[in-house]
Amino acid sequence: MAMTMRKGLARGIAAARRRISNSREVEKERSEVKPTNLFSAINQALHIALETDPRAYVFGEDVRFGGVFRCTTGLADRFGKARVFNTPLCEQGIAGFAIGLAAMGNRAIAEIQFADYIYPAFDQIVNEAAKYRYRSGNQFNCGGLTIRTPYGAVGHGGHYHSQSPEAFFCHVPGLKVVIPRSPRQAKGLLLSSIRDPNPVVFFEPKWLYRLAVEDVPEHDYMLPLSEAEVIRPGSDITLVGWGAQLSIMEQACENASKDGISCELIDLRTLIPWDKETVEASVKKTGRLLISHEAPLTGGFGAEISAAIAEHCFLRLEAPVARICGLDTPFPLVYEPFYMPTKNKILDAIKATVNY
Amino acid sequence: MPSLSKICSSFCFLSLLPRSRSRAPNPQAMAALRRFSSPAILPLRRFAASCPFSATAGDDQAVMTVETSVPFTGHRIDTPSRSVETTPKELLSFFREMSLMRRMEIAADSLYKAKLIRGFCHLYDGQEAVAVGMEAAITKKDAIITAYRDHCIFLGRGGKLIEAFSELMGRRAGCSKGKGGSMHFYRREAEFYGGHGIVGAQIPLGCGIALGQKYSKEETVTFTMYGDGAANQGQLFEALNMSALWDLPVILVCENNHYGMGTAEWRAAKSPAYYKRGDYVPGLKVDGMDALAVKQACKFAKEHVLKNGPMILEMDTYRYHGHSMSDPGSSYRTRDEISGIRQERDPIERIRKLILSHEISTANELKDIEKEVRKEVDAAIAQAKECPMPDSSELFANIYVKGLGVKDQAP
Ligand SMILES: Cc1ncc(C[n+]2csc(CCOP(=O)(O)OP(=O)(O)O)c2C)c(N)n1
Ligand SMILES: [Mg+2]
DSSP, X not given: OHHHHHHHHHHHHHHHHHHTTTOSSOOGGGSOEXXXXXXXXXXXXXXXXXXXXXXXXXXXXXXXXXXXXXXXXXHHHHHOTTTEEEOOSOHHHHHHHXXXXXXXXXEEEEEOSSGGGOGXXXXXXIIIITTHHXXXXXXXXXXXXXXEEEESOOSSOOTTSXXXXXXXXXXXXTOEEEOOSSHHHHHHHHHHHHHSSSOEEEEEETTHHHHOEEEEESSOOOOOTTOOEEEEOOSSEEEEXXXXXXXXXXXXXXXXXXXXXXXXXXXXXXXXXXXXXXXHHHHHHHSOEEEEEEEESTXXXXXXXXXXXXHHSXXXXXXXXXXXXXXXXXXXXXXXXXXXOOHHHHHHHHHHHHTO | OHHHHHHTOSSOOOOOOOOTTSOOOOHHHHHHHHOSOOGGGOOEETTOSSSOOOOOTTXXXXXXXXXXXXXXXXXXXXXXXXXXXXXXXXXXHHHHHHHHHHHHHHHHHHHHHTTSSOSOOOOOTTOHHHHHHHHHHSOTTSEEEOOSOOHHHHHHTTOOHHHHHHHHTTOTTSTTTTSSOTTOOXXXXXXXXXXXXXXXXHHHHHHHHHHHHHHHTSOOOEEEEEETTGGGSHHHHHHHHHHHHTTOOEEEEEEEOSEETTEEHHHHOSOOXXXXXXXXXXXXXXXXXXXXXXXXXXXXXXXXXXXXXXXXXXXXXXXXXXSSTTOOSOSSSOHHHHHHHHHHHOHHHHHHHHHHHTTSSOHHHHHHHHHHHHHHHHHHHHHHHHSOOOOGGGGTTTSSGGGHHHHHHOO
């Protein structure tokens, strides 16, 4: 599993690098690149964020000790426990204090241990963070706020260690929602999220923390928010996804290509505000769209993309938009593989859409 | 951390924690942990004045009085007596039940390592006296609700080993039909409301159950259990206020095992005196390693809350295992601390000593009980392994009544 994933990713990324060789996103020349896994890439980004801004702080449950997934390892030793500290078990407090700290002009980088535990903080994020600027007529804001949280399946996490709650936050104007697909992306997108003058919820694909390894530049770099990336060009169908799901979609694209179907794969990267132009341009070219995410189908962010594309590309569509998502069930303990939007489900939908 | 990475190979819920080079455990906190020292020193009142224990070992119903290891400490309440009435029968049943719980948890550990249990699994060994003592004071009409460390509470509520192991392994015969797993044990017929994954969320829920009980006028109460880590969640304080305002028959049982994951209580709580943290709600601090003290406190609390509204019981206890299966449990506390507690405060050893000193059974007879228990556990595991997985239609069942989900997902 690890091998195929790593290979798949490496392939995708090598291809992506070729394609974006003229990209302004990554200035490769500036420093060493090293094979790095996702949690270490996050860790590097946090080091840089604290290093480059004396008013940046990192806190959450057990983060001073490195956190459950080791993302904050070494930060307290380096920057001291006044800037990297543990909070009690209290998500509402973590979010609320982070908003207050950010409102004082600081960069508050808060960790919620698992995305499943973000709900006690939901009110603070939705009602306080997202609307602070708007309702105060721009007198106050918490733009320095970034909430990092691991999301998604891990193979056997069960009901409360596997959820993908991104869509809840995509319904909230004033927030940004960002999800990286790989170590290199994670580092650049996290630094952008931290430095962005808006509150950001940053979901990290925990399945990839150790599994995904790729070359990551050691220097400080940022990747743009609200810009999707075409990671595999194609002509027959557009696939849109984010986070860990992209490596599954990539495999489906590979398989489809053996049947002569050319898939264009897009990493949305920022879910709100999302890059409609890139997706639209692609669908206008291919005439077909498939969206895939791990969260349940109904009310997932795929529904929004699907509606927007139906509005804007109606006459160019040659088949209904396909959505291959998690089932409309709570995240199951047994039968997780049935729940998941697997490669084969995606492949079947690609074929059905192309042959519609 | 080589040992850790080995344990947490693929999906890694790494155990955290201050390693030896970071701050040493607070010596005061360590001393406090050990404070309730040897059960051997407990003054046994073998021939209590009121109920002479003159019976022979054969008379297992004879009432005897035993003193708790340490006095109770009260907050806004007069403490109950340290003299606890018990019988040889009860002591033997405590011994048996706690041994069964311990064995079950140790077996679950092996099954997890053999990958027969997946997902998250939190073990209760060390804390058995709380489950057993509480049950001895209440009836199965009283309700219990707890967090994810729920296996032994389930057994205490009359759950069967086979249901427990089947649930752990995701099998059909499990107490939640194999759909819940370790963190979600339930037992409707014995008012066990489970098994909750979100830390602190079960607290207001438990108080709501007590609200229902108040309307039902059946003189039943709810034991709402939570950890020292959970005690820092705001929901607790909101629920305390409402329960006190409405005089609800709820006992808030704080199982203080002194750590929330890798965080020692004093790192997370300004005041780790959890029994006092209800302010206007009375509280009692109890030696949670002493089943008889737990029984006495729960009996007292039940009577109190039926008349006066909520009360907090802080159970001073200890978990031997790490927080969950990926936490070896030794990076944020010393091995000496763990072995010290095992030697001085172990809840099973405490009862064993009582039984032996009162000549209720011989050491060999107790060993035989342990052997029986081991066999029972092995047999249940063998049976559970044979049990099929839930039917795949269960994936869509119980989301709504009438299986709406199935229809929606049909191709
Ligand atoms: C809302 C929420 N936040 C975080 C977690 C992760 N988590 C699970 S158990 C735990 C520690 C709880 O400690 P405590 O309440 O003392 O209970 P114990 O495990 O000691 O029985 C944490 C942080 C969670 N399950 N839910
Ligand atoms: Mg605890």
